[in-house]
Amino acid sequence: MIRGSRRHPGFLAAMAHRISGLLLALFLPAHFLVLGLAIESEAALEGAIRWTDQPLVKVGEWGLVVLLTLHLGLGLRVLALEFLPWRDSRKTLIGVGVAASLLVGLLFIHNLG
Amino acid sequence: MNDGTLTVEIWRGKDEGRFETYRVPHRESQTILDVVTWVQRNAEPALAYRFACRVGMCGSCAMTVNGKPRWTCRTHVSKVVSSGVVRIEPLRSLPRIKDLVADLTPFFEKWRTARGRFEPSATRADPMAPISPESPKRKAADAGIECINCAVCYSACDVVAWNPDYVGPAALNRAWTLVNDERDNDRAGLLRAVSEAGGCHACHTHGSCVEHCPVGLNPTEGIAGLKRMTLSALLKGALS
């Protein structure tokens, strides 16, 4: 049940942007730590990469790729709204952002195969 | 509900209170203000609510109807009723005086905080300033000056609800009309005022203000303009 004043695309876009940013920010230190395993040895990094071969982890990776593209797309929407002349097509911009992220997600799955 | 009545839940009390339910006859072309008036005249004489013109010009009757801030005199019941139920509360993010009456004092104080007042640069003895209504700045100002301070945008804005410092869309819209007014004498001071905590940079471009403004104004666009102007001033060292 979303509050009446929030049932419009701009709010949903803002929430998707914020939540995706939060999840990415929480992921980033882990990402850096895994890459940092190469300081120990190539084998250590390889071990971590093989760990990610598990199907559930691959789903998580797909999720991260989608989140990143979503955050980028919706972020570009904000930059456009704030720095470019106003267009009433802001709703279209949201659509473009979401579509792009789904496309990237599909490419990820395809390239994995 | 097909028995010709509406189930109307109305907030009673102040910040602490409860919803009370009334059964109101459903009439054709009924507005929410009609419903509230019926309740006060026939069911609950002690119900407090605000209205003035009742024809969609003054903004006094603004309330939250099924979660959305609206002018109740301009809201047909048939447009908002959900399974025969209508829920009416005072405007969000404002202190409650009684029942459906909100206290607009913080709204106007924030207007002052954003320096929403004109600083004169001439006296009555000086000739009139020649401003073309077609100039881009005047058009930008004109796009915002019809604001009648009804506080619908303020109540629609989630950042206002989440951040007590945020001055809100109406105050910043007013600042935008002034920053584009060539006769205003203190552009630098105004840009400083809207760059404080709770100023234009707190806006996240949700656009709820544009969605809900009954006059069709666009505070998000004006706030984006203020962001660009303050950035420009910051980069030139003119903001501190």
Place this chain on the structure above:
Amino acid sequence: MIEARLYLLQRGSAMVLGPLVIIHLGLILYAIQGGLSAAEILERTRGSIAWAVFYGAFVLAAAVHAPIGLRNLAREWLAWRGRSLDYATLGFGLILLVLGLRAVWAVVGVAP
């Protein structure tokens, strides 16, 4: 005028991240074809100034962008205000910077 400065840093770092993220996504989509391994990654990145510059810039921009975004979220959804919020913002930025530059070093600088 801290809010204006943070806004500048946030939007500025976003503009830097835009192209970097697009390139990074392209790289990853390319790299995962036929499976991924540490050897494949490291044989490309080891000793490369170009990778160091690219990912160094990426880390720097992310270390500015993410904490400011989280700061807004904390202030609005956790009602976190004041000095402690400022220190936490700075702290998280430093963590990202240190861990991130260490990761860049790990794939570019560390000898096999």
